[in-house]
Amino acid sequence: MTNLLxxxxxxxxxxxxxxxxxxxxxxxxxxxxGEILGIVGESGCGKSVTSLAVMGLLPPKSSEITxxxxxxxxxxxxxxxxxxxxxxxxxxxxxxxxxxxTSLNPVFTIGQQLMEPLKQHKSLTxxxxxxxxxxxxxxxxxxxxxxxxxxxxxxxxxxxxxxxMISLALLCEPKLxxxxxxxxxxDVTIQAQILELLKRIIAETNMSMMLITHDLGVIxxxxxxxxxxxxxxxxxxxxVEELFDNPLHPYTKGLLKSLPSQNERKSALYSIxxxxxxxxxxxxxxxxxxxxxxxxxxxxxxxxxxxxxxxHKAKCWLLDETVGGVFSE
Amino acid sequence: xxxxxxxxxVKGSTRRKSLRITxxxxxxxxxxxxxxxxxxxxxxxIISIFGKQIAPYDPMYTDFTKKLLPPLTxxxxxxxxxxGRDVLSRIIVGARVSVIIGLxxxxxxxxxxxxxxxxxxxxxxxxxxxxxxxxxxxxxxxxILLVLVVSAITGTGLRNIIISLAIGGWVIFARVIRSEVxxxxxxxxxxxxxxxGVKRSHILFKHILPNLITPIIILGSLQIATYxxxxxxxxxxxxxxxxxxxxxxxxxxxxxxxxxxxxxxxxFPGIAILITAxxxxxxxxxxxxxxxxxxxx
Numbered sequence: 087m088t089n090l091l092x093x094x095x096x097x098x099x100x101x102x103x104x105x106x107x108x109x110x111x112x113x114x115x116x117x118x119x120g121e122i123l124g125i126v127g128e129s130g131c132g133k134s135v136t137s138l139a140v141m142g143l144l145p146p147k148s149s150e151i152t153x154x155x156x157x158x159x160x161x162x163x164x165x166x167x168x169x170x171x172x173x174x175x176x177x178x179x180x181x182x183x184x185x186x187x188t189s190l191n192p193v194f195t196i197g198q199q200l201m202e203p204l205k206q207h208k209s210l211t212x213x214x215x216x217x218x219x220x221x222x223x224x225x226x227x228x229x230x231x232x233x234x235x236x237x238x239x240x241x242x243x244x245x246x247x248x249x250x251m252i253s254l255a256l257l258c259e260p261k262l263x264x265x266x267x268x269x270x271x272x273d274v275t276i277q278a279q280i281l282e283l284l285k286r287i288i289a290e291t292n293m294s295m296m297l298i299t300h301d302l303g304v305i306x307x308x309x310x311x312x313x314x315x316x317x318x319x320x321x322x323x324x325x326v327e328e329l330f331d332n333p334l335h336p337y338t339k340g341l342l343k344s345l346p347s348q349n350e351r352k353s354a355l356y357s358i359x360x361x362x363x364x365x366x367x368x369x370x371x372x373x374x375x376x377x378x379x380x381x382x383x384x385x386x387x388x389x390x391x392x393x394x395x396x397x398h399k400a401k402c403w404l405l406d407e408t409v410g411g412v413f414s415e
Numbered sequence: 416x417x418x419x420x421x422x423x424x425v426k427g428s429t430r431r432k433s434l435r436i437t438x439x440x441x442x443x444x445x446x447x448x449x450x451x452x453x454x455x456x457x458x459x460x461i462i463s464i465f466g467k468q469i470a471p472y473d474p475m476y477t478d479f480t481k482k483l484l485p486p487l488t489x490x491x492x493x494x495x496x497x498x499g500r501d502v503l504s505r506i507i508v509g510a511r512v513s514v515i516i517g518l519x520x521x522x523x524x525x526x527x528x529x530x531x532x533x534x535x536x537x538x539x540x541x542x543x544x545x546x547x548x549x550x551x552x553x554x555x556x557x558x559i560l561l562v563l564v565v566s567a568i569t570g571t572g573l574r575n576i577i578i579s580l581a582i583g584g585w586v587i588f589a590r591v592i593r594s595e596v597x598x599x600x601x602x603x604x605x606x607x608x609x610x611x612g613v614k615r616s617h618i619l620f621k622h623i624l625p626n627l628i629t630p631i632i633i634l635g636s637l638q639i640a641t642y643x644x645x646x647x648x649x650x651x652x653x654x655x656x657x658x659x660x661x662x663x664x665x666x667x668x669x670x671x672x673x674x675x676x677x678x679x680x681x682x683f684p685g686i687a688i689l690i691t692a693x694x695x696x697x698x699x700x701x702x703x704x705x706x707x708x709x710x711x712x
Contacts, residue, residue, distance in 0.1 A: 141610055168615075176611030183610075188603040193625045203611040254611060 089157075090262055090294045091117040091140065096154035098132075098139060107365040109135050111318045113154070114392075117262065122288055122295045124309035124326070126302060126341070130362050132318040133298045137264045139164075140296070141181055142171040159261065177207040180255035184267040186247035190239035196250055197235030200257060207258045222253040227283055245276035249283070256287065263288075263295045269304065281308055302345055306330060314338050317362055317373040324398040334400040336378045372403070380404055442705055449701025455694025463511035470504035474661045483677050494679040496669065502679060505661040506687050512662040513691060516577060516646045517639040523581040524642075525635050528588020529627070535589065536596025537619055547593070550586045558583050558641075559648055566654045576655055580642050591634055592627060599626050629707050636699020640692035647688055663688050 098110035110132045117123045125133050138144050140156055142163055156163040158179065166174070175181075183189045191199060200219045204210060210218065216235075223231035226249045239247060248268065255263055265284065269277040285308055288295050297308055305312055305326065312329045314322040314337065322335040333339045340358040360377040372378070375385040384403050393405040394412050406413075443450055462469060471492070478499035486494040486502075493502040531550075535543045553561070565579035599605065600623065608618050643663075649655040650664025651671075658665055663684040670680030 143606065143609060172612045172614060174612070175609070176613075181607075181610040183603055183607055185603050189607045191604045191608070191622055191626070193628075194622075202608070202613055206612050206614075251607070254607070 088119055089116045090119045090159060091296070092155075092157040093136070093140070094155050094157070096136070096139065096156065097152045098135060098144065098149060099152050100149050102148065105366075108152075109318050109365050110139070111368075113315075113318070113320055115313045115320055115323060117294050117296055119261070119294050120288075120292050121310040122285075122297055122308055124305040124312040125296060125298045125315060126300060126305050126312060127315035128300060128362050130364075131315040133300075133315055134266055136315075137181070137266050137296060137298055140262075140264060141175060141179060142166060143175075143181075173207070176203040176255075176260070177258045178260050179262045179264065180258070180260040182248075182251050182255050182263065182265040182268045184270050186244050186251050186271060189251050190247060192239055195236050195238055196242070199239075200235070200250070200254055203254065203257050218257065219253075222256050223250070225256070225287070226250075226253045227279075228253070244272055245279065248272060248276075248280055252280070252284070252287075259291065259293075261293060263293055264298070265295060266298045267300070268297075270299070270301075277304075284308070302341060314341070317368065318365060319373065319401065321374065321402070322398075322400040324400075328398050332398070334395065334398060334405055335374075335402050336380050336404070337374050338400075340377075372401075439705070443701070446701055448697045449705075452694045452697030452699070452701060455690060456698055459510060459514055459691060459694065462507055463514040466508040466511050470501075470507045472501035472504040474500060474504040474508040475659055476500060483673065485677070486679050493683045494677070496666075496680055497673060497677075502666075502683055505666060506663065506684055509661040509663050509666060509684070510687070510691075512573065512656055512660075513643045513646065513688070515573065516580065517643045517691075517695070520577050520580040520584060520642040521635050521639045523577065524584035524638070525588050525631060527581070528585035529592050529631060531585070531589040532592025533596055533619065533623070533627075536593040537600055537623065543593075546589070550589050553586045554590070559645060562645055562649060563652065563654060566649055571654060571657050573656070576646060576649065579649075580645055583645075584638060584642065587638065588631075588634060591630055595627055595630050596623060599623050629703055632699055632706065633703050636695050636702070639695045639699075643691055643695075644688060647684075 093113055093115050096110055096113040097108065100107045100109060113132070113136060115123070115125075125136070127133050135144070139151065140158070140163065144151075151164045154164075158174070161174075163171070163174070190196070197216070197219060200222075201215055204215045204218060208215075219235060220231045223234060228234055228246065228249050234242070234246075234250075239250075242250065248271075252268075263284075268284070269280050272280060281304060284295065284297075287293070297304070299305060309326050311323070311325050313320050314329075314335065316337050322329070322333070322338050324334075329338065330342065333342055337358070340356075343356045344358065346355055358377055363373060363376070369386075371386040371388060372381070372390050375381045378385065382403065388403075390401050390403045391413060392399050392401050394400075395405065443453055471490075478495075480499065481489065481491070481495050482497055482499040484491050484495040484499075486492065488494065491501050491503070493506070495501055496505070531546055535546045562579050562583040565582050566575060569575040569579055605618060605622060608622055613622075646655055646662070647664030647667060650662050651668040653668065655664050656662035658669065666684040667681050670677070670684070673680050
């Protein structure tokens with residue numbers, strides 16, 4: 087499998103007046119063509135910032151990619167001009183946002199909004215565009231698509247709006263779809279429908295997807311591979327089966343342990359003590375050391391490198407050579 | 416089968432357009448305040464176009480044998496003034512000045528203010544700081560005082576009154592529109608637009624501007640009334656439309672000397688201003704509700 091997207095050693099800085107924070111530190115991951123990559127982590131781990139960086143959507147004045155590269159389809163996204171980015175966005179890379187209620191412009195009909203990316207990226211006649219829109223709306227499971235295109239966003243329910251957002255992202259048949267918590271704002275039954283829909287579309291087309299979520303259940307259901315992020319860096323990367331069967335990083339173990347189980351309902355739910363440190367609170371050691379039950383002296387003084395065990399990578403001292411981990415990078 | 420649905424789709428959109436126009440009038444009839452506002456504005460426009468033909472007398476014709484007649488005497492429905500001119504005719508002919516000033520000023524001030532507001536709100540940075548400080552300075556001045564100063568410089572006459580009112584009035588548009596743009600540009604649908612590869616200029620004019628129509632209409636309809644009243648005020652103070660040409664403001668100004676003996680000289684032009692302001696506000700209010708897609712149905 088070829089790599090559609092490669093993020094190498096990415097570092098991003100935010101500037102706010104004089105203070106500089108670094109929410110993303112040395113992030114590495116790849117998305118292969120045709121696969122669904124899950125990115126999971128608590129709030130404030132840098133999941134969304136990473137996805138915005140891939141789209142080139144970071145605010146240009148207050149943020150900066152200080153180091154590293156984002157290679158999409160052999161093109162360097164971080165070096166692109168605004169104009170080149172416009173050609174890629176919505177055309178080769180699309181994004182689905184978290185809030186379907188506010189992601190559509192309230193003064194335009196659905197049809198008018200769906201026209202936009204087609205006008206921008208494809209040269210089709212008006213009738214062809216309309217046909218394509220109706221086709222995609224039907225593909226995402228919207229009944230009576232011919233009528234929906236003349237309706238305004240507020241006339242649709244949340245689930246319908248998210249379907250419209252998905253069709254907006256699919257219109258130009260992108261190679262990569264970034265879904266930033268696509269189902270967080272929806273209720274559970276609709277969530278399942280939307281996820282099922284996304285999975286089906288990915289399987290039908292040869293699209294790749296980056297699914298950002300904090301919900302491990304969604305990850306287990308949807309993804310082929312998983313990247314676990316913590317405090318702005320990737321702490322573990324593995325295939326989905328491997329990650330759930332044999333988590334290596336204590337943070338991942340904690341996340342899995344904190345899921346409610348169907349069998350035991352005796353005690354309070356497990357939670358990892360403490361909070362994600364803010365970017366400016368990070369010291370020299372491992373970012374997770376202050377919350378980790380296995381932390382040793384070494385964890386507090388030196389940040390762990392990435393060790394890999396077969397296809398499984400994790401950033402933790404517990405996996406060093408003594409247990410057979412192979413130092414990578 | 417596809418061709419059939421295609422034809423239906425195209426037909427649907429044209430039918431929708433004509434439907435929209437009939438719907439407009441249907442809704443207008445269903446809402447009494449909007450309807451009243453519409454009728455007032457419609458009549459005003461008719462009067463200001465055909466004023467000279469409608470007026471029962473020549474508004475400039477003086478007849479000293481018939482001066483200061485009270486209303487409903489000798490064929491003068493609203494009486495005559497100190498020079499024996501028919502008050503009703505003067506109000507009818509004077510309507511044109513008010514309507515032109517109200518509409519043209521709102522267009523000029525609104526366009527300029529909206530452009531400034533959009534630039535300020537969308538691009539932010541130093542340009543925002545500079546423009547908004549200018550607005551701040553001007554807002555700290557009383558509106559009427561500023562208009563008076565400017566019209567003292569530019570001189571009298573319809574064009575100069577409009578210029579001075581617009582100079583006094585654009586700041587409100589700039590400030591309100593800027594704050595609206597600030598709110599809209601951070602909305603997720605704008606980010607979603609950028610994420611679909613839409614150009615910046617396109618986002619500004621096709622996505623942000625249509626969302627501004629509601630505040631522009633509300634503000635514009637309120638401001639029309641303000642400008643009509645302001646014109647009356649500066650005419651009253653002697654800087655506006657010069658006598659003997661009839662305008663509601665200078666009718667008030669001339670009539671004030673006779674306020675105790677001949678009440679009709681200031682009452683009727685005053686009522687005309689009141690009704691105009693009311694009509695514009697009622698219609699603007701209704702238009703706002705109708706144009707906002709979330710208010711429909």
